Amino acid sequence: MSPTRTDPDKDLGFRHEATFYDGSRRFVSATAPFIREGLAAGERILVVLTPDKIGALQGELGLQADAVTFENMAQVGRNPARIIPAWQDFLIEADGAEVRGVGEPIWADRSPEALIECERHEALLNVAFEGGRPWRLLCPYDERTLGEGTLRKARRNHPILHSQDVTTTSDTYPGVEALGSATDEPLSPASADVTSISFAGRALGDVRTFAGSFADTHGFAHRSGDVRLVAQELSSNGVRHGGGQGTLRIWTQADALVVEVRSHEQIVDPLAGRHRPSGDIGGYGLWIVNQVADLMQIRNHAHGSTVRAHFG
Numbered sequence: 001m002s003p004t005r006t007d008p009d010k011d012l013g014f015r016h017e018a019t020f021y022d023g024s025r026r027f028v029s030a031t032a033p034f035i036r037e038g039l040a041a042g043e044r045i046l047v048v049l050t051p052d053k054i055g056a057l058q059g060e061l062g063l064q065a066d067a068v069t070f071e072n073m074a075q076v077g078r079n080p081a082r083i084i085p086a087w088q089d090f091l092i093e094a095d096g097a098e099v100r101g102v103g104e105p106i107w108a109d110r111s112p113e114a115l116i117e118c119e120r121h122e123a124l125l126n127v128a129f130e131g132g133r134p135w136r137l138l139c140p141y142d143e144r145t146l147g148e149g150t151l152r153k154a155r156r157n158h159p160i161l162h163s164q165d166v167t168t169t170s171d172t173y174p175g176v177e178a179l180g181s182a183t184d185e186p187l188s189p190a191s192a193d194v195t196s197i198s199f200a201g202r203a204l205g206d207v208r209t210f211a212g213s214f215a216d217t218h219g220f221a222h223r224s225g226d227v228r229l230v231a232q233e234l235s236s237n238g239v240r241h242g243g244g245q246g247t248l249r250i251w252t253q254a255d256a257l258v259v260e261v262r263s264h265e266q267i268v269d270p271l272a273g274r275h276r277p278s279g280d281i282g283g284y285g286l287w288i289v290n291q292v293a294d295l296m297q298i299r300n301h302a303h304g305s306t307v308r309a310h311f312g
Helices: 022-040 051-067 082-094 110-127 148-157 205-215 221-241 286-291
Strands: 014-021 044-049 071-072 099-103 135-142 160-163 166-169 193-202 243-251 257-262 295-301 304-309
Touching: 014 022, 014 110, 014 148, 022 044, 022 051, 022 099, 022 135, 044 051, 044 082, 051 071, 082 099, 082 110, 082 286, 110 148, 110 295, 135 148, 193 205, 193 221, 205 221, 205 243, 205 286, 221 243, 221 257, 221 286, 221 304, 286 295, 286 304
Parallel strands: 014 135, 014 160, 044 071, 044 099, 099 135
Antiparallel strands: 160 166, 193 243, 243 257, 257 304, 295 304
């Protein structure tokens, strides 16, 4: 049975829906009817999943799969902040046609930091598409492998919930304004090898060299150019918007390198770094960081903000 809307009116705007499944067979039965329903209605459909899930769905859909666009979430959503722009591009390319999508950005093998940012992404989807054109997005969640905390946040971030062919509205969905407020999820502690450099004014060349040299000597020479670019963009942001100065810290943890910039700027736009820059509007710095880094975390505090970029 296909997950059905609580109200058939197509003018209700963005429909952000979660479906909960247990195992691969339930995954297919929870998503394939949703796709077939869209195909029958002549809708454009984008499905963004990991390759194993794509294979399972294509096998179930058969020849119908040729009418569906599939993308690899491990690539599109390696950095979760890139997913909203991908959906925005899909809507633009649809050129007014009715659309729906299936996207699963959260799976158990994600790092703890990535899981938090994926949950943040799911919340911000409601902000990004509020008041826009009507379309539906179904987000599957694996009850077998995901923790209860993640599932609880899924119920909070999606106003419409599907489970075992039963459709309900979420009684914990707080609304767009609350979901767009700054996250209070704490950042993990820096590792013991952290080193730092302060910057001020326009003397940012030293910051770029400092970050690149650290990458070169700590096993990340293959990402040195990316690290230098991100260090420059984050420190430039701090100079332009954070009182002209700040501090860059850098360290390695597990199999990742982390660049962190602290400045006196609070980043109030919940979609900062997720807006595709256009003309003289600005916003290139955090956008570039999201395109280059594997993960970006933004946290505001009483005296400014902390931005972290992770490189695998």
